Amino acid sequence: MFSETGYAATRLTDIAEAADVKQGSLYYYFDSKDTLVAEMLRVGLQKTHEHVVTAIDALGDQATATARLAAAIHAHAEAVIEAVDYTAANARIVGQLPDELRKRHIRVDQRPYGQLWDGLLSDARAAGEIRDDLDLQTLRLLILGSLNWTVEWPDRAKRSPERVANILIAALFDGITTGDHSVQMQAGA
Amino acid sequence: MFSETGYAATRLTDIAEAADVKQGSLYYYFDSKDTLVAEMLRVGLQKTHEHVVTAIDALGDQATATARLAAAIHAHAEAVIEAVDYTAANARIVGQLPDELRKRHIRVDQRPYGQLWDGLLSDARAAGEIRDDLDLQTLRLLILGSLNWTVEWPDRAKRSPERVANILIAALFDGITTGDHSVQMQAGA
DNA sequence: GTCTATACATCGATAGAC
DNA sequence: GTCTATCGATGTATAGAC
Numbered sequence: 001m002f003s004e005t006g007y008a009a010t011r012l013t014d015i016a017e018a019a020d021v022k023q024g025s026l027y028y029y030f031d032s033k034d035t036l037v038a039e040m041l042r043v044g045l046q047k048t049h050e051h052v053v054t055a056i057d058a059l060g061d062q063a064t065a066t067a068r069l070a071a072a073i074h075a076h077a078e079a080v081i082e083a084v085d086y087t088a089a090n091a092r093i094v095g096q097l098p099d100e101l102r103k104r105h106i107r108v109d110q111r112p113y114g115q116l117w118d119g120l121l122s123d124a125r126a127a128g129e130i131r132d133d134l135d136l137q138t139l140r141l142l143i144l145g146s147l148n149w150t151v152e153w154p155d156r157a158k159r160s161p162e163r164v165a166n167i168l169i170a171a172l173f174d175g176i177t178t179g180d181h182s183v184q185m186q187a188g189a
Numbered sequence: 190m191f192s193e194t195g196y197a198a199t200r201l202t203d204i205a206e207a208a209d210v211k212q213g214s215l216y217y218y219f220d221s222k223d224t225l226v227a228e229m230l231r232v233g234l235q236k237t238h239e240h241v242v243t244a245i246d247a248l249g250d251q252a253t254a255t256a257r258l259a260a261a262i263h264a265h266a267e268a269v270i271e272a273v274d275y276t277a278a279n280a281r282i283v284g285q286l287p288d289e290l291r292k293r294h295i296r297v298d299q300r301p302y303g304q305l306w307d308g309l310l311s312d313a314r315a316a317g318e319i320r321d322d323l324d325l326q327t328l329r330l331l332i333l334g335s336l337n338w339t340v341e342w343p344d345r346a347k348r349s350p351e352r353v354a355n356i357l358i359a360a361l362f363d364g365i366t367t368g369d370h371s372v373q374m375q376a377g378a
Numbered sequence: 379g380t381c382t383a384t385a386c387a388t389c390g391a392t393a394g395a396c
Numbered sequence: 397g398t399c400t401a402t403c404g405a406t407g408t409a410t411a412g413a414c
Contacts, residue, residue, distance in 0.1 A: 006285045008197030011407065024410085025380050033408065066366060095281050095341055096195045106343050130365045138348055138356050139365070145338025146331040152284055153330055154295050167327050175364030176319045176328065177255060200389065213392085214398050222390065385410075392403075
């Protein structure tokens with residue numbers, strides 16, 4: 001509901017109705033709307049985290065670091081596009097949260113997930129599989145951002161998680177250029 | 190203000206205060222909060238559009254399609270990260286808008302900007318500069334999404350637009366891998 | 379643990395003087 | 397064109413019965 005309606009516009013009455021209780025009853029479980037939202041965000045990110053870890057582990061010990069990275073991209077795409085409702089909600093409403101709530105969420109909940117990704121990237125670099133002239137933290141944020149933003153895509157542009165992930169992986173790993181148009185790019189700015 | 194506080198939490202009182210008038214006076218210029226927001230979104234996207242077009246035109250006629258694409262990425266990064274306040278607001282609040290407002294904005298305002306980008310990409314493909322096995326619309330949304338999401342980056346991860354754009358361009362154009370780890374990736378999913 | 383009822387605050391919008 | 401004053405709606409939060 002938060003994913004569809006947004007943080008502020010989602011009323012406790014609606015949430016209660018969906019849970020088949022009355023609005024007042026929610027206060028037996030939560031102190032406020034904010035603690036309810038915070039709990040949802042926490043659970044959501046945890047589920048996403050688990051989903052991604054499961055996908056990576058499924059590859060087994062022999063997988064290369066880049067293969068593991070690709071699996072993570074697939075899994076995150078699944079989470080944000082369809083598999084985990086909470087993840088879409090996370091992506092949609094982080095920008096709408098009251099300041100303290102957002103900061104706490106980023107600091108407490110998002111940090112470990114970011115570290116998982118940073119680990120994937122630095123493993124790949126350590127294995128010599130990705131170049132060492134790119135800022136990995138920025139790269140991670142760009143990758144996750146491109147996937148998270150799918151929640152804003154117009155309906156007609158929607159694609160399956162597999163499709164989106166494959167395109168992103170192909171572009172990232174192989175590059176989008178045909179020959180070596182790449183060099184002249186580096187010169188810019 | 191919308192960029193920082195969000196759509197719902199930004200009060201007309203605050204806006205009026207920043208404009209050095211009283212809240213009631215705003216209604217001399219706008220019929221409602223929504224028309225005010227709609228106008229801001231329209232102007233914002235227009236400014237971004239112009240900023241990007243200017244950057245592309247500055248390259249002159251001899252520039253390759255990929256060079257033009259790179260310039261567009263730089264310019265959009267500038268717009269969303271620092272240059273155009275409106276752009277950050279756009280990125281931040283599209284997900285928070287009431288349904289009809291958002292739909293109209295995407296349909297009326299965002300469409301032309303999306304077409305500019307699709308043009309850049311299809312020109313590059315026509316020139317044989319980028320591969321022809323990637324869905325260009327999806328690629329465009331992934332690129333813009335990765336940049337738009339920078340508004341959600343934690344403060345400590347913030348980078349200059351040049352830095353962010355260069356990393357994205359390097360990754361996209363050259364690929365992030367060192368050798369041909371790429372091939373085995375394509376096999377996944 | 380869930381309900382009904384209601385207090386309380388907030389904020390968009392309107393009215394009307396100047 | 398800008399102000400002050402206020403209405404009216406909405407929605408979170410609380411009180412208290414069952």
